Amino acid sequence: MAEKIDQLLKRTESADLSELMSIWRSRLPEEGSGSPALFRCLGERILAHGEPLLAYDVVTAGLATWPRDTRLRQLQGLALARSGATDRANAILEDLRHEPQPAEETLGMLGRTYKDLAIAAATPDQRAQFLRQAAETYAEAYRTSGGYWSGINAATMNLLVGQTAQASELAQKVRKQCLKELKNRTGDSYWEFAALGEAALILHDLSQAAEWYSRAANEGRNRFGDLQSSRRNARLVLQHRNEDPDWIDSYLRIPGVIVFAGHMIDRPGRDTPRFPNEFEPLVAKEIRQKLDKLEPGFGFSSAACGSDILFLEAMLERGAEVSIVLPYNEEEFIRDSVEIGSDSRKWRVRFDSVVARAARVITASNQRLEIGGISYEFCNQLLLGLATIRCRQLESRLIPLAVWNQQPGDGPGGAASVVQDWRSLGHKPEIVDLAKISDDRPRLRRPDEPAATLSDLRNQSSHHHTSASENFRSRIVAILFADAVGFSKLSEPEVPRFVQHFFGAIAQLMQKFSNSIIANNTWGDGLYFVFSEIDLAGEFALQLAELAAKTDWPGKGLRAELNLRIALHAGPVYEFDDPITRRRNYSGTHVSRAARIEPITPPGQVYASEAFAALAAAGGAKNFTCDYVGQTPMAKGYGTLPTYHVRSFVSRTSPLRSG
Known part of the structure; x- marks a missing residue:
């Protein structure tokens, strides 16, 4: 077993992201669970x-076996911090701080949360x-x-709070330390180079900073988490110096x-x-030319035959x-979107190839809604949202x-609809113009290949189910389930008061959101x-949670422990006139998915x-944020799904606890 762990460690240390994901998906770390090292x-x-x-999921899995392992807890805090869940990261690292002789990494990561x-x-x-x-x-x-990493961060923070002399003194000390380290360094020198660049910025020497940051960028190629961490500090220093914060983008x-x-x-x-x-090679060429110009590092797409697969192949190349x-x-x-036409086998092979090499494959819905193109519209919105979250993590x-x-x-669901939605949100999409390709090339359509798009597929699906469509429609909605904690302990005399005061307060809150x-x-x-x-x-969910938590329930003759568990989901559903309630109703598998989240909240x-x-x-929701909780087992054996904690952007009147 020890030999197997050593082999996996060596493989992990030199692996690129794709291989790291492959190691995790194969559950190999669990096979080596005799040690937290992997x-x-x-x-x-x-x-x-x-x-x-993903890092959060990995270290959280390790903590299930080694709940007191300091390094895993540090990494859990850092993963939360880098994902934007700053409050949770701060709480984990503050707990570690109170252990005997906290490590430099603990204090440094805690400093990052502040x-x-x-x-x-x-x-x-x-x-x-x-x-x-x-x-x-x-x-501290x-x-x-005496580590240069905490030293350079201390220098930057002192600069930002106006302690310029102290910041310069610390930067000079760190500079000497790093130069000494580099004389004897044989391995990775990324952090020394980055610290030297930051020290030069603090000392207001842009030419030296450029040299060191260039070397850091070369050393840290494709280490986007590390590059982003260094870039954030550089931006803070540049902004404080009234310099252009985008200067650092030329290097990191x-x-x-x-x-x-x-x-x-x-x-x-x-x-x-x-x-x-016959347009395939021309479109592939245009996509590659766009990518050469844009130089992206990350891509989010579906995987239908044609444009999607051509894009994915070009990105992977x-x-x-x-x-x-x-x-x-x-x-x-x-069946619907890949194996099409005379080249269906070729597209299937190419689909399997891009899926196997993808960092992540997400299935938006277990089944296709049989009315209209709402499944495709939801997929496109999900792609935009996941890409937006990735951008926020990397500040890209x-x-x-x-x-x-x-x-x-x-x-809805086709390319024109997607572009229109992007533009309505203020984005300026790049376009590979199929019409121009068509105009520039003589028509070479083969007799057996007339044509189709995702929109055509949607329409065909709709035509095949017209009897259902007459009384039903589909749309994307948000779904909330909540459960009153402590209700089961109410006595019979308390039930009318619960309806009057608990449900009554919620009814009043509903009036503020009646249009939605x-x-x-x-x-x-x-x-x-x-x-x-x-x-x-x-x-609404956050105001509902606040109402339940802050109301004086004993003053209304109810138990003090009354509270709510609240769960949110969004997805495509069927909308119809319910023949029993005679009200507009909503149903589908996504309603069930929302119901499975509430019991684990x-x-x-x-x-x-x-x-x-x-x-x-x-x-672009502005009044709340969603912090990653992790892969969470759902209720009633519904599987394990990524879960988020929704919280308000609340103005704080004082800092968090510092011990």
Whole structure:
């Protein structure tokens, strides 16, 4: 066993991101669970590559066996910090701080959380308070360890709080340390180079900073998590010096994130050719030229034959990371969107290849909704949201890219609809113009290949189910389930007071959101709401949680422990007139998915699915954020799904506890 662990450790230390993901998916770390070493190494390497959510899952799995392992707990805190869950990261690292002789890494990571809180602070006073806590924490780490990493962070924080002389003194000390380290260094020198660059910035020597950052970038190639961490500090120093913060992008560049959409290869039977088979090499060339210009490092796309697969292949050729979202189960998707026309076998082989090499493959819905193109529209929104979340993690640039013929589409789900949605949100998509390719080339359509797009597929699906469509429609909604904690302990005399005061208060809150609530119901202690707007569903959920937590229930003759568990999800559903209730109702597998989240939600909290978090990000929700909780087992054996904690952007009146 020990030999096997050593082999895996060596493999992990030199693996690229794709191989690291392969190691994790194969569950090899669990085979080596006699030691936490593999979980540590895998978590460190995945974090360095800029995948904090996956790193969090890895180290959390290790902590299930070694709950007191210091390094795993440090990495869990760092993964949360890099994913944006700053409060949770701060709590974990503060706990570690109170252990005997906290390590430099613990204090340094804790200092980072106070720095992040300062960046997100609502007022100048709050920002100053958090910066002081960051400076004190980094200074403590430097005093106790003498490590250059905590030293350079202490220097930067002192500069930001106005202690310029102290910042310069620390920067000079760190510079001497790093130069000494480099004389004897034989391995990775990324952090020494980055610290020297930051020290030069603090000392206001841009030419020296440029030299050291250039060397750091070369050493840290493709380590986007590490590059982003260094770039954030450089931006803070540049902003403080009233220099252009984008200066650092010339040296520590984080590539952009592309969200992609495009026409499929024409399906046999299409009346008007759009993307015939003979256009494939031309479209592939245009996509590659766009990518050469944009230089992306990450891509989000579906995987239909034609544009999607051409994009994914081009990205993988560049060594970029790709994530794939399928609108519904793979078997049905392949039949509908991959194995098309005379080249169906070729497209199937290429589909299998890109899926096997993808960093992640997500299935948006277990089944396709049989009415309209809503499954494809949901897939496109999910792609945009996941790409947006990735951009936020890396502080990078979101680039929408479409292969489109510049013509109006047939409705939601097609390329025209996607481009229109992107533009309505303020994005400026790059376009590979199929119409121009068609105009520049003589028509070479083969007699047996008339054509089709994803929109055509949607319409065909709709025509095949017209009897169902007459009374049903489909749409994307947000769904809320909540359960009253403590209801089962109520006595009979308390039940009327519960209905009057607990449900009555919720009814009053509903009035504020009446334009967005399109369905609601109760059963016993359960609450169910359907919303037309994702962002308003999140705001309602948080106000509902606050109402339950802050109301004086004993003053109303109820038990003090009354509270709510609240769960949110978003997805496509059927909308119909319910013949029993005679009200508009909503149903489908996504309603069931929302119901499975509520039982695993802690009392007083709001948990959400990845789909809700993604659609909130895609729509630019401003009043709340979604922090990653991890892969969480759902209720009633529904499987394990990524879960998020929804919280308000609350203005803090004082810093978090510092011990």
